[in-house]
Amino acid sequence: xxxxxxxxxxxxxxxxxxxxxxxxxxxxxxxxxxxxxxxxxxxxxxxxxxxxxxxxxxxxxxxxxxxxxxxxxxxxxxxxxxxxxxxxxxxxxxxxxxxxxxxxxxxxxxxxxxxxxxxxxxxxxxxxxxxxxxxxxxxxxxxxxxxxxxxxxxxxxxxxxxxxxxxxxxxxxxxxxxxxxxxxxxxxxxxxxxxxxxxxxxxxxxxxxxxxxxxxxxxxxxxxxxxxxxxxxxxxxxxxxxxxxxxxxxxxxxxxxxxxxxxxxxxxxxxxxxxxxxxxxxxxxxxxxxxxxxxxxxxxxxxxxxxxxxxxxxxxxxxxxxxxx
Amino acid sequence: xxxxxxxxxxxxxxxxxxxxxxxxxxxxxxxxxxxxxxxxxxxxxxxxxxxxxxxxxxxxxxxxxxxxxxxxxxxxxxxxxxxxxxxxxxxxxxxxxxxxxxxxxxxxxxxxxxxxxxxxxxxxxxxxxxxxxxxxxxxxxxxxxxxxxxxxxxxxxxxxxxxxxxxxxxxxxxxxxxxxxxxxxxxxxxxxxxxxxxxxxxxxxxxxxxxxxxxxxxxxxxxxxxxxxxxxxxxxxxxxxxxxxxxxxxxxxxxxxxxxxxxxxx
Numbered sequence: 001x002x003x004x005x006x007x008x009x010x011x012x013x014x015x016x017x018x019x020x021x022x023x024x025x026x027x028x029x030x031x032x033x034x035x036x037x038x039x040x041x042x043x044x045x046x047x048x049x050x051x052x053x054x055x056x057x058x059x060x061x062x063x064x065x066x067x068x069x070x071x072x073x074x075x076x077x078x079x080x081x082x083x084x085x086x087x088x089x090x091x092x093x094x095x096x097x098x099x100x101x102x103x104x105x106x107x108x109x110x111x112x113x114x115x116x117x118x119x120x121x122x123x124x125x126x127x128x129x130x131x132x133x134x135x136x137x138x139x140x141x142x143x144x145x146x147x148x149x150x151x152x153x154x155x156x157x158x159x160x161x162x163x164x165x166x167x168x169x170x171x172x173x174x175x176x177x178x179x180x181x182x183x184x185x186x187x188x189x190x191x192x193x194x195x196x197x198x199x200x201x202x203x204x205x206x207x208x209x210x211x212x213x214x215x216x217x218x219x220x221x222x223x224x225x226x227x228x229x230x231x232x233x234x235x236x237x238x239x240x241x242x243x244x245x246x247x248x249x250x251x252x253x254x255x256x257x258x259x260x261x262x263x264x265x266x267x268x269x270x271x272x273x274x275x276x277x278x279x280x281x282x283x284x285x286x287x288x289x290x291x292x293x294x295x296x297x298x299x300x301x302x303x304x305x306x307x308x309x310x311x312x313x314x315x316x317x318x319x320x321x322x323x324x325x
Numbered sequence: 326x327x328x329x330x331x332x333x334x335x336x337x338x339x340x341x342x343x344x345x346x347x348x349x350x351x352x353x354x355x356x357x358x359x360x361x362x363x364x365x366x367x368x369x370x371x372x373x374x375x376x377x378x379x380x381x382x383x384x385x386x387x388x389x390x391x392x393x394x395x396x397x398x399x400x401x402x403x404x405x406x407x408x409x410x411x412x413x414x415x416x417x418x419x420x421x422x423x424x425x426x427x428x429x430x431x432x433x434x435x436x437x438x439x440x441x442x443x444x445x446x447x448x449x450x451x452x453x454x455x456x457x458x459x460x461x462x463x464x465x466x467x468x469x470x471x472x473x474x475x476x477x478x479x480x481x482x483x484x485x486x487x488x489x490x491x492x493x494x495x496x497x498x499x500x501x502x503x504x505x506x507x508x509x510x511x512x513x514x515x516x517x518x519x520x521x522x523x524x525x526x527x528x529x530x531x532x533x534x535x536x537x538x539x540x541x542x543x544x545x546x547x548x549x550x551x552x553x554x555x556x557x558x559x560x561x562x563x564x565x566x567x568x569x570x571x572x573x574x575x576x577x578x579x580x581x582x583x584x585x586x587x588x589x590x591x
Contacts, residue, residue: 073424075584097427112342
């Protein structure tokens with residue numbers, strides 16, 4: 001059995017749609033109709049130790065629900081979950097000792113304590129031994145650039161600082177697994193890049209298994225080796241980033257700047273002109289049926305080209321296209 | 326032991342942060358003191374005017390009040406905040422944090438949300454207990470003090486269980502605070518001897534919401550009374566047992582609730 005294993009896991013919620021009007025409100029006191037909403041619908045996957053997995057999907061696709069089941073917060077409606085030999089929701093305490101979690105903007109910090117004291121509290125809560133604790137605090141404070149604010153009360157920290165503090169806390173007890181639910185949401189570019197660097201670094205140094213959900217495709221592109229995509233609670237894709245691009249982004253865009261403002265001459269049906277913008281032309285090609293070299297050679301034969309640029313499929317465009325379908 | 330000290334640490338953090346808002350704390354302290362003082366005064370005036378209620382003398386009724394307030398204070402320290410906050414924690418999804426700690430979620434919540442404000446009630450209730458013991462010539466023997474402690478702990482468990490029973494539905498009903506208010510209104514029945522009420526209320530307060538075990542039955546142990554209506558005199562010794570059973574049921578209910586937690590929010 002793999003380190004993290006989900007087998008045919010489903011999670012359903014009851015939702016009570018609000019009825020309009022006073023009469024219906026009164027009626028709902030006695031009888032309230034509900035609908036079953038399936039947030040996660042028969043998901044399977046297995047993740048090996050030390051993997052760095054991006055978990056993506058549109059809002060409401062079931063990402064958070066999956067993470068919450070893995071961390072033991074939610075009980076699945078059906079199916080099996082095992083994390084390092086434990087069923088998370090049945091062994092919450094033991095499972096919690098081995099995982100670190102950061103859930104979006106929801107803070108793990110103690111409002112009235114400065115960071116340093118929160119660190120000490122964590123040391124006792126997770127029974128971290130003195131040497132490891134000292135080493136980790138030093139390592140994380142440096143890696144996340146926290147020197148300037150470790151002594152400040154938590155309530156005075158900025159969003160980016162809080163997120164960094166949360167990450168450090170989540171990793172303080174050297175958890176085997178780190179669950180991150182949108183760790184870069186609402187942050188500026190600098191803070192984002194610090195956080196990405198941190199995640200890569202701890203994965204390399206400590207071999208921590210990381211599962212992260214995000215809407216920022218740069219997170220995925222810069223951090224993750226593997227990608228799992230879900231939509232409406234079902235798994236749509238599971239594989240490497242490279243495979244993802246090959247599977248879903250069938251088109252590469254060739255951008256041509258012509259010598260003069262003329263219509264583009266195309267003789268091959270495999271080359272699709274998608275946009276003409278003065279001298280600049282956009283041609284989409286499917287690399288499965290025509291190679292890039294062939295495409296450019298053909299275009300060069302019928303047109304006077306000044307410059308050629310090739311735009312490889314962008315993961316964000318790809319995901320957007322899939323969801324729009 | 327290690328874990329126990331950790332829970333104490335959370336309580337300490339709470340107390341320190343409570344005291345940091347000194348003015349607010351003092352204001353609240355006096356407001357509570359006046360509210361409960363007035364309530365006690367009203368009971369006193371009432372009983373004193375009639376001299377006796379169903380054979381209960383004024384200070385005997387004061388003792389009932391003291392037992393009820395003491396055990397309520399003990400329960401309030403630990404359960405007031407967690408229980409009134411629970412529906413908020415569930416609604417916002419903040420309860421997630423409690424389930425991702427290597428700690429017992431219940432003990433963690435109870436110590437993290439410790440309400441130091443109930444010191445007010447203790448400061449009022451302890452002297453009132455001592456005064457009523459003195460005025461009623463109840464000697465401070467070892468047995469009496471031990472019984473008093475057991476009764477207070479049992480009473481606190483009963484009150485704590487009521488807090489829990491009324492708040493756990495927050496896991497599936499969005500707002501459960503209304504129920505809490507209704508049930509705690511019932512506590513006021515316990516300000517007077519149970520025997521003055523209609524039988525149906527006596528049964529309700531003995532078997533359904535057993536507030537009568539907080540003060541009415543056990544007080545008779547100290548007073549040597551035999552005012553048990555249709556119930557058995559052995560009830561005067563049963564407070565700790567009723568407390569334990571009620572609390573065990575409440576904890577079971579809590580676990581039932583946790584597994585139905587929906588974790589709304591993001």
